[in-house]
Amino acid sequence: MTKNWWKHLILIVGTIVVLAPFYMMVSYSFKSPGEIDRGEGGFFGRQEMMVDPRCVALRQPNRADIEAARTRFTGQADTEIQAALLAEAEADCSMRPVVFNYSKAFTEAPLILYLLNGVIVTVSIFLIQTLVALPAAYALAKLKFWGREAVFGLVLFCLLIPVHAIALPLYIVLAKFGLTNTYAALIVPWTISVFGIFLMRQFFMTVPDDLIDAARMDGMTEFAIVWRVMLPTAVPALLAFAIFSIVAHWNDYFWPRIVVTGNRELFTPPLGLREFKGDGDGSFFGPMMATATIIVTPLIVAFLLAQRRFIEGITLSGMK
Amino acid sequence: MALIEASHGSKVSQDNHQVRTAWSMTAPALALMFLILLVPIVVAGVLSFSNYSLGNTGFDWVGSQNYERLFSRSTYEKMFIATFTYVVTVVPISVGLGLGAALLVHSLGRVGDIYKTIYFLPVMATLLAMAIAWEFMLHPTIGMVNRTLEIACGTWLETIPFFLQGCEGSFPLWLGDRDYAIWVVCFIGIWQGFGFNMVLFLAGLTSVHRELYNAAEMDGARSGWEQFRLVTWPALGPTTVFVVTISCIRAFQVFDTIEAFWPQGGGPSKSAYVMMFAIFEKGIQQNLIGVGSAITMLFLLFVMFLTLIQRWLIERKVHYG
Incomplete structure (x- = not known):
């Protein structure tokens, strides 16, 4: 000392x-x-x-x-x-x-509604990401098929693209379909996580083939194997990915700012806070900081309770 | 013979079956990758040669006019200057501080964990909320920063020109001052990001073998600096490459702080007009989709270039030792 x-x-x-x-x-x-x-x-x-x-x-x-x-x-x-x-x-x-x-x-402001929107959006994003990524990761790791290398190459290429960077064309496409100011607009661009596919594939590679062969012997379909055999073994990796995904989307401000304009019903917590700042006069510093505290607290508390898992999850990208 | 043929046949059909299952498993992911990641790049690429805007029925091809504009107008010159100032400031400092903090925390053992927790807090916190908190801290009259600086008035610190100026007149306006604005944004970027880098370096440090230090000591590397130079730094090579790349990509994407501080215009005389803000302002607020797409394409080019350099370096195994 x-x-x-x-x-x-x-x-x-x-x-x-x-x-x-x-x-x-x-x-x-x-x-x-x-x-x-x-x-x-x-x-x-x-x-x-x-x-x-x-x-x-x-x-x-x-x-x-x-x-x-x-x-x-x-x-x-x-x-x-x-x-x-x-x-x-x-x-x-x-x-x-x-x-x-x-x-x-x-x-x-309807802060409860904003918080609820935040939960709906982050949870939906994570669930859809998992639903799409797990079977794909399993196929890439454990099934032999023509074109597998090409698909994996595409995954590696897509890892280069930050979704925020292509926000403008995404916005144009969504606007063309009349989807701005909907939950779909908040969720759709994030439904594919190439990083999730990559991560789960790397993890599935380490699962022994015997486990999968045994399941096939028992007459399980490949889809059943993904959800009933692979998913339980992948819980730690999936948990880390969940933290990675949820933290990113709870805190995201850029994308909601673009696709939600004016419709308060769809505001996520950061948008709600931004609105507060926009019309706040001097006497509202207190309530505004209370809002900020309420928005920041859930993740900070979760982090303090499960530090190791959080650090693993957030630095996941370090495993690339 | 017939038996072998039969089993061979069933093997083929099983393989066929597996191929079909494999494709049906990857199909949703493939479709989404095309629709959400690749098609938009093509859309942006095509539109960057047009004067398209949402709501208009037609549009004209304008050739490379949008790109030419990016390299001739002073607004965009400011955009490049602000973006590169930010990246070039934030990346080295946040990587350096991250490494420094990691080395200190690592050398303290278990006691150091408390610092690790604290330094990681800004990574978890909603950046927009923290940007607003910083804005209050930096408020010219009631902010904590200038109040703290005022304490120094009347002490020996007044011999420093900065304090002398501040005590006689007023301390800087920070966010309202063209000379300070971008640096304040850089500071917040560093504040938010160095804890992330620290954690990555800590993971790298725990994988350095103790025997390497003993061996280095045998070879005469006694001082801490020598050991760092000969053992730690080379061992951290791959981690460093990764940390630098990811810091660069994150720094290029700075937006939340800028939009929170200056919803209009990107800072005093556009001194903090970074690329993401430009895409947002031109493409979405002003509906100038051609120009916005051109900025998007340049942005993608920078980011992909950086990541490719990183992959190339890692594949060449930058293990110096």
Whole structure:
């Protein structure tokens, strides 16, 4: 420890830089607008009750409200009743900054829907990728057929193409079919993962042929072998691929930004956050950072719980 | 005899059957590869010679006009400058920092794992969210960065011109300043990417045999630097080639930060107008599909070229030792 102090010193400086934006994001999601403006209150803020001005503005008593409230405040002048009603509104609209920020995150925009879209899109992409890639990988690894080398060569060539790079022609084709602003547009370009095919093929190559011959003896069809024999042996590789795929698509911003325009029903979490930023004024830093925290948290928590698997999955591309 | 023939016949039919199964298994993947990956490249290639735009019924062939435009207009000159500045800055620094962090973390053994976890966090986090967090950090008046810099005012640090200027006037606007914008984007790219590189290098380091170090020591390589130069670095050759390529490809694709900071125009006086943003702005927002396709083709050319170099290097086994 004493010998290594300089290493720790360097790494701790790095840690501060790496964690600074996370610290700020979570801290701002706790603080009131005033505290954010003045830069005070430490990490958690002072959590003093604050009044939500928009909420009060919405409850500004009008003539009808005063008339309705006359029974409760008998014998008082209109101005007094109005003041009393305003005081009530303010009392109802005051809350702790942390509650304010997180409740605004869910009420200002349909964040639950965005999160749900994120789950639908990432899970569908992964399932379709697996459905397409596993049989192909099995055929390439274990079946002998004319043209196998050519197909594998094509897979290797397609590994060169980053899907983001061909976003424009993909968008044109989807637009021609009238598919923009649909779930299909969010999912279709990612249904083929050549990397998944390549990865699973490499893995299947290591599975002994005897296992497959035994299954054939039992009268299993080749398709049954893929799902009932190969899939169970491939769980670790598939899990790593799942993490790779899910992290990439949960965090993806470029593609949804292109194919979803205006239709909020289809927004994925990053698009929702972007929209928040677009119309946010100064007082909305808190709720916005709460939204950001909510979007980032699921993957970070999963990562902290299963670090080794995640690092394996994300660096999968290192196995190429 | 008949028996042998019969079994031979069934073998052939079984083979035929297997061939058919194999093709039906690869067919969906093949179809999707063609439709989603290859056809769009052809589409982009064809459209890059036209003035096509969505919604118009017809279009004209314009020859190589779109490409000529890319190499003559100052906007696109800025695009190339911004893209290459980003790639040339982010790749070496994030690879270097990744290697440095990996060496330090590796030498600390189990204690180092905590740093590994922390440095990997930016890789996992949604980049768009973190870009917005950085934007607040860099806010000229209420941002944490300038507030921290202000602390230095009145101390000896004021002798440094940067602080003197900042304390007397104001600290940089960062994202609003033409001289800083692209460098801030580079910084965030490095911040996000070096942990990924570190993990790849760590995987490479664990596969270096201990005996190699002992052997090097026997041969007189005592100092840490000598051992690094003679053992570690050559052993990391293939990892390094891979890390550099993947960093390049990722750096070429930078978009999220740029779009988050400057939804219009790609930074102050287009100083951060990178290629992906240009494709998005020209091709999709302005519906200038010819030009967008031309940029797409150039982009693909760069990326494929890089990957081919990498494969060639790996196949030649860049194991220096």
